[in-house]
Amino acid sequence: MHTAFFLLLGASLARFLLRHPGEPRTPWIIALSVALALLYVLGPALGSASPAGAARGTGGRARTSVVPWLGLVVAVWVVLVVLAPSFAWCAVPLFYTGLRTLPARPALVLIAVLTAFVVAAQWRLADRFDPNLLLAPPAVAAIATAGFVHMQRQAARQRDLIDDLIRTRRELAATERREGTLAERQRLAMEIHDSLAQGLSSQRMLLQAADRVWDGDPAKARAHVRTAAAIAERSLADARRFVHDLAPADLAEGGGLVAALRRVAARESRAALPVRFHVEGTPTALPERTEAALLRIAQGALANVREHAGATAAALTLTCLDDEIVLDVADDGRGFVPAEVPAAGTGVRGHGLPAIRARARALGGTLSIESAPSEGTVLTVSIPLPAPVAPEPR
Numbered sequence: 001m002h003t004a005f006f007l008l009l010g011a012s013l014a015r016f017l018l019r020h021p022g023e024p025r026t027p028w029i030i031a032l033s034v035a036l037a038l039l040y041v042l043g044p045a046l047g048s049a050s051p052a053g054a055a056r057g058t059g060g061r062a063r064t065s066v067v068p069w070l071g072l073v074v075a076v077w078v079v080l081v082v083l084a085p086s087f088a089w090c091a092v093p094l095f096y097t098g099l100r101t102l103p104a105r106p107a108l109v110l111i112a113v114l115t116a117f118v119v120a121a122q123w124r125l126a127d128r129f130d131p132n133l134l135l136a137p138p139a140v141a142a143i144a145t146a147g148f149v150h151m152q153r154q155a156a157r158q159r160d161l162i163d164d165l166i167r168t169r170r171e172l173a174a175t176e177r178r179e180g181t182l183a184e185r186q187r188l189a190m191e192i193h194d195s196l197a198q199g200l201s202s203q204r205m206l207l208q209a210a211d212r213v214w215d216g217d218p219a220k221a222r223a224h225v226r227t228a229a230a231i232a233e234r235s236l237a238d239a240r241r242f243v244h245d246l247a248p249a250d251l252a253e254g255g256g257l258v259a260a261l262r263r264v265a266a267r268e269s270r271a272a273l274p275v276r277f278h279v280e281g282t283p284t285a286l287p288e289r290t291e292a293a294l295l296r297i298a299q300g301a302l303a304n305v306r307e308h309a310g311a312t313a314a315a316l317t318l319t320c321l322d323d324e325i326v327l328d329v330a331d332d333g334r335g336f337v338p339a340e341v342p343a344a345g346t347g348v349r350g351h352g353l354p355a356i357r358a359r360a361r362a363l364g365g366t367l368s369i370e371s372a373p374s375e376g377t378v379l380t381v382s383i384p385l386p387a388p389v390a391p392e393p394r
Helices: 001-019 026-046 051-056 060-084 085-101 104-125 131-194 196-212 218-244 256-268 288-309 355-364
Strands: 275-280 314-320 323-330 366-371 377-384
Touching: 001 026, 001 085, 001 355, 001 377, 026 051, 026 060, 026 085, 051 060, 051 218, 060 085, 060 131, 060 256, 104 131, 104 218, 131 355, 196 288, 218 256, 256 275, 256 288, 256 314, 256 323, 275 288, 288 314, 288 377
Parallel strands: 275 314
Antiparallel strands: 314 323, 323 377, 366 377
């Protein structure tokens, strides 16, 4: 629009000089044309007269400073149109300037005034009556106004959509952070429950047993204390592993999942509760996440057996299949009704089962429990394995 204004102003001045050379009003026309050009140049300097200034939303102070400028520009243009009607078409860029800088109603009044001067100027230039002179300027003004209003509405709609998008992205990011925090808390809670909490529980039971036989059987009491010390050492290693990378300490010692489960079975074995470990199938390399989850599940299940089952024997069985790996934890304890397992946090049996189920579900696996009162329990966790990638033909 700025370029169009100066082109129209220059063309109008050139037309006047070519058609009216040497007239007394020529110096006035030239002076007013230069003054109008200089005044128009001042518009962007005032801020809101330029699109950038309007986009920045400089507010009421900028509009207050622009209104007198626009009035002065229009006044000089009106004088030019009265002296030389050919300057009338400079009104088109002034339409947009008024729409950009004034509120809606004053802008429409200004456009109506400018259009009336254009019609009068064209009527003066015509040799005879022409209906187009009455219809064309209002039509151009209407098209220009409608186009500008439509663009303004589109721009406002785009701004609203962008604001909604930014707000939605912020809400989504906040939700993801909250969900990530909750998931991490749950994971840490399961890690602590399946390692440190179990170790502390075993130490308490061993120390209580040592206290009971301290006077009557010092050798057995010392054995309980040594076992508790070994469990404390293992718990300390787990705690250090949490700080490092939260990987189970048994896996860090090497040998893979089979060796880690064998160590867990040996450590959990007692004279009153031997734990047997058995492998079926051919063990294969598993993702670290799967190995860690199965090891924690075994630890949690054995902790439940030790604390709640009243069993005299337990067994860990790892079954390696082509498409899944299955871990069974069986005991010959008092059993229970799986449907009646209370929710986690009630302080009775079942506290570790939600954690086991959550670990299995996180890997796309399933947990099944077979148990009945006085018939023992078999806990089965099945984890699917990714399909092997077939070698590409050569």
